[in-house]
Every structure is written in structure tokens, then in C-alpha cells.
Amino acid sequence: MQKIKIFVDCHVFDGNFQGTTTYIKGLYAKLIQEVNCHFFFAANDIVFLETIFGAHKNLTYIQYKTKNKFFRLLFDIPNIIKKNKIDYAHFQYVVPPVKKCKYIVTIHDVLFLDFPQYFPLGYRLKNKLLFKRSAKCSDIVLSVSEYSKAQIQKHFGIEKVFVTANAVDPIYFEAFDKRTIQKEVERKFGVNNYFLFVSRWEPRKNHHRLLKVFVEKEHYKNHSLVFIGDKAIENKTYTDYYAGLPETIKAKIFTFNKVNFEDLLLFVRGTNLSVYPSIAEGFGIPPLESLAAGIPTICSNTTAMADFHFLKDCQFDPLNEADLNTKIHFGLTNQDWPKMISEMKLVYSWQKAKTDFINALYDFEASKK
Structure with missing residues (x-):
């Protein structure tokens, strides 16, 4: 059986730890145990990234060519996907404008739409456009809570949103x-x-x-x-x-x-x-x-x-x-x-989040048969 190739944008590990780094770390520490998948983790500092996830036969680290986020989304990631014949690419919030494989996006929240009084106008306009477009063009949409799932469905008109909840390190x-x-x-x-x-x-x-x-x-x-x-x-x-x-x-x-x-x-x-x-x-x-x-x-x-x-x-x-x-x-x-x-x-456990992720993947695969 040919392994499913999954690319993961890990650029958040090049900065300070935040909710998205916790999410990727916890979820993929479990997912890389899946022998039927081969994972490609990309960041600028792949030496540090390897200290987080370790060495595995089904895991390849790829270093981005630039720290510029626009270059990363427009050129670097599409080239990596094409070169490695990636099946699925997983992003947080925003996906590249050019689609070279099936996309998975995790939108952790749309609070700027629920509580606009707490966010600048420019932030709200930009992220509404980017998040909605990312959700619409992705094959699998994930979120981290039932609350966020419901709000994404409400604001973006996305029927299928799967919950892969956070857990604790x-x-x-x-x-x-x-x-x-x-x-x-x-x-x-x-x-x-x-x-x-x-x-x-x-x-x-x-x-x-x-x-x-x-x-x-x-x-x-x-x-x-x-x-x-x-x-x-x-x-x-x-x-x-x-x-x-x-x-x-x-x-x-x-x-x-x-x-x-x-x-x-x-x-x-x-x-x-x-x-x-x-x-x-x-x-x-x-x-x-x-x-x-x-x-x-x-x-x-x-x-x-x-x-x-x-x-x-x-x-x-x-x-x-x-x-x-x-x-x-x-x-x-x-x-x-x-x-x-x-x-x-x-x-809340990362094992449950892994199971929910795999179920979302299988659900999509079954829908295409």
C-alpha cells in the first residue's frame, strides 16, 4: 500500500510558543506513529524542529528558503508540494493561493467576527477574506472546539467542519x-x-x-x-x-x-x-x-x-x-x-485528537469514491 504523503507547515515553530505550536506539536507527535503515512515538516529552523519531534523513518524535515511569509506561501510551499508529490498539505488559518494538492486547514477561531469590538478594522477585513477563502478552497476543514466549529459554519457557510481539540503536553x-x-x-x-x-x-x-x-x-x-x-x-x-x-x-x-x-x-x-x-x-x-x-x-x-x-x-x-x-x-x-x-x-487528549483527524481524512477519502 502506497503511503499517504502529508505536508505540514511548521513555520510557527520559528517563533515563540503559542496555541498553534501546541496544537501541531501535540497532534503530530501522535500522528507520526501512523506507519501508513509519510510526513514532511517544513520550517526555517529544522534543527530545532527535530528536537521537538525527533527522527522517524516516515518523517522528512524540509528547510524553507526564506523567512518571508508571502514568498513561503506563493513559491516555497507550492514547489515543495510539487517536488515531493504531496497528497495533503496541512495549514493553520491560511492556505497558499495556488493549489497543488489537497488542502487541510485548521481554523482555530473566528473571534474577530463574533467580537468585532476587540479587533482593529483592518485585521477583521483582512482575516475574514483570508480565512473564508482558505476554508472554501480546502478539502478538509478542522477546528479545535465545538464553539469554533459552529461559528465557522455560521460565518463561512461551511457544512463539514471536524473538531480536533487541543489537549495538554x-x-x-x-x-x-x-x-x-x-x-x-x-x-x-x-x-x-x-x-x-x-x-x-x-x-x-x-x-x-x-x-x-x-x-x-x-x-x-x-x-x-x-x-x-x-x-x-x-x-x-x-x-x-x-x-x-x-x-x-x-x-x-x-x-x-x-x-x-x-x-x-x-x-x-x-x-x-x-x-x-x-x-x-x-x-x-x-x-x-x-x-x-x-x-x-x-x-x-x-x-x-x-x-x-x-x-x-x-x-x-x-x-x-x-x-x-x-x-x-x-x-x-x-x-x-x-x-x-x-x-x-x-x-481532552492528543490521542483523541489524532483519532478525530484520521476520521476526517477517511471521511474525505470515502466521499471521493
């Missing part, structure tokens, strides 16, 4: 010594006894409301607040509120970006409480990662996060400051985390 489940981790975080970053919010900076992520509750409910008297994430869209409400704080309170607020995975893991394991107050998400993996590590975790109850039923007692309305504050206190005192972790494992 196995390293988060590994045992660790809490006190040793906390000492290391304090030594490296000068932070101790802290709340943690991991997310890139956008107004919808709700950094400002968490900061406001942290300050006005006087949590700064016993804790610090740590934000980890790269800047994406300016949150002026946060900036203005922070600027008006006294220096004594500012000293309890820490912001880090460009954090590598090893340091991120340290921060997650060392925190007293993981808070995820985002207003809208296509999935929302950080609260699952902190929960997997046995960290007290609270998160919003909206959009895709409404599916986190195992966290229902720890969820809050992200627009309600009193509710957020109540759940902060609950999170710090609740002891039922092992049960929640067990329930989470039943719902």
Missing part, C-alpha cells in the same frame, strides 16, 4: 517539588507568592479587569501578579489604569514576554493560583495546562471555555468583578483538583 502532568520550583522562580525572576495569567496581550484577554480586582480587593497585600505573554493588540484601559497606581503596588505587578517553554513551565508550577479571565476564546488551553500541573485554577465561563465542565465550580463571568474575586478566594482554598484533572483527561 504530557510534561505538565509530571511530578515536581513545589518548594524547589518556587525558589527557582524567585532566584531567576525575583517573584514569589504570585497569581499567574498566561496569554498574549489583547483587550479581549481582560488583563485590565484582573488587575483592577487584584488592586481594589487588596490581593497585593499578600500576593504578586504575574502576566506572561507577547504584545498583540494594545489594551489602553489596562495601560491607563496601571499608570495611575502608586509605585508600592506597581512593585507587586510583573510582566514578562518572550518567555521560553522551560521558564513558562517554572512559572506555571510555582504559582499559587492560575487565573484565566479572557472574555472570548476559540479554545483556551492555559487553564488546562495549569490544572494538569495540579495548580489551583480559575477561568472564564464563556465561548469555548464553557465546555470545561470539570472546572465549573471554578469558573466566573469575565465581565463580573465580584464573581472573579469570589472565585479567586475559592481557588485558593479548594482541594478537589485531582478529581478535576481526572475528568479533564477523559475529555
Whole structure:
């Protein structure tokens, strides 16, 4: 039997870890176990890429010729597909304009259409055009949650969308010594006894409301607040509120970006409480990662996060400051985390995502017979 050749655009691994890198890493770590497929992973830094996935007989690494995204989509990828006689090419959000094989696209969310108030007009216009075109010309459309699936179907008129949900990197489940981790975080970053919010900076992520509750409910008297994430869209409400704080309170607020995975893991394991107050998400993996590590975790109850039923007692309305504050206190005192972790494992796993991916592939193949 001839192997199915699958190309995967892995350019996101050339930057900082984000939701798409977590998704590709978790999904394909399982998929490369499929002996009936041969995979072609492409990026600029294929040495680093190989440290992620390792060496396998059915896996070929290909280095892009340029870091320019337009050249990559217009020339590099079509040439790679043609040269290697690829059957399927898998992309995140946007596919090349020239189609040289069957396309698979994962659209993680279309939040800019559901919550336009949180996104610049140019961003909304550009991505609506690109995402819709990518979905329409792809043979298989994937998303990461039932919420995002429904919104893609609604906005783009795509009938068949398959869910290949995110899950948690196995390293988060590994045992660790809490006190040793906390000492290391304090030594490296000068932070101790802290709340943690991991997310890139956008107004919808709700950094400002968490900061406001942290300050006005006087949590700064016993804790610090740590934000980890790269800047994406300016949150002026946060900036203005922070600027008006006294220096004594500012000293309890820490912001880090460009954090590598090893340091991120340290921060997650060392925190007293993981808070995820985002207003809208296509999935929302950080609260699952902190929960997997046995960290007290609270998160919003909206959009895709409404599916986190195992966290229902720890969820809050992200627009309600009193509710957020109540759940902060609950999170710090609740002891039922092992049960929640067990329930989470039943719902989200990379093995299940792999099975769902294979089923989507077989469904398409069967439809063409």
C-alpha cells in the first residue's frame, strides 16, 4: 500500500510558543506513529524542529528558503508540494493561493467576527477574506472546539467542519517539588507568592479587569501578579489604569514576554493560583495546562471555555468583578483538583485528537469514491 504523503507547515515553530505550536506539536507527535503515512515538516529552523519531534523513518524535515511569509506561501510551499508529490498539505488559518494538492486547514477561531469590538478594522477585513477563502478552497476543514466549529459554519457557510481539540503536553502532568520550583522562580525572576495569567496581550484577554480586582480587593497585600505573554493588540484601559497606581503596588505587578517553554513551565508550577479571565476564546488551553500541573485554577465561563465542565465550580463571568474575586478566594482554598484533572483527561487528549483527524481524512477519502 502506497503511503499517504502529508505536508505540514511548521513555520510557527520559528517563533515563540503559542496555541498553534501546541496544537501541531501535540497532534503530530501522535500522528507520526501512523506507519501508513509519510510526513514532511517544513520550517526555517529544522534543527530545532527535530528536537521537538525527533527522527522517524516516515518523517522528512524540509528547510524553507526564506523567512518571508508571502514568498513561503506563493513559491516555497507550492514547489515543495510539487517536488515531493504531496497528497495533503496541512495549514493553520491560511492556505497558499495556488493549489497543488489537497488542502487541510485548521481554523482555530473566528473571534474577530463574533467580537468585532476587540479587533482593529483592518485585521477583521483582512482575516475574514483570508480565512473564508482558505476554508472554501480546502478539502478538509478542522477546528479545535465545538464553539469554533459552529461559528465557522455560521460565518463561512461551511457544512463539514471536524473538531480536533487541543489537549495538554504530557510534561505538565509530571511530578515536581513545589518548594524547589518556587525558589527557582524567585532566584531567576525575583517573584514569589504570585497569581499567574498566561496569554498574549489583547483587550479581549481582560488583563485590565484582573488587575483592577487584584488592586481594589487588596490581593497585593499578600500576593504578586504575574502576566506572561507577547504584545498583540494594545489594551489602553489596562495601560491607563496601571499608570495611575502608586509605585508600592506597581512593585507587586510583573510582566514578562518572550518567555521560553522551560521558564513558562517554572512559572506555571510555582504559582499559587492560575487565573484565566479572557472574555472570548476559540479554545483556551492555559487553564488546562495549569490544572494538569495540579495548580489551583480559575477561568472564564464563556465561548469555548464553557465546555470545561470539570472546572465549573471554578469558573466566573469575565465581565463580573465580584464573581472573579469570589472565585479567586475559592481557588485558593479548594482541594478537589485531582478529581478535576481526572475528568479533564477523559475529555481532552492528543490521542483523541489524532483519532478525530484520521476520521476526517477517511471521511474525505470515502466521499471521493
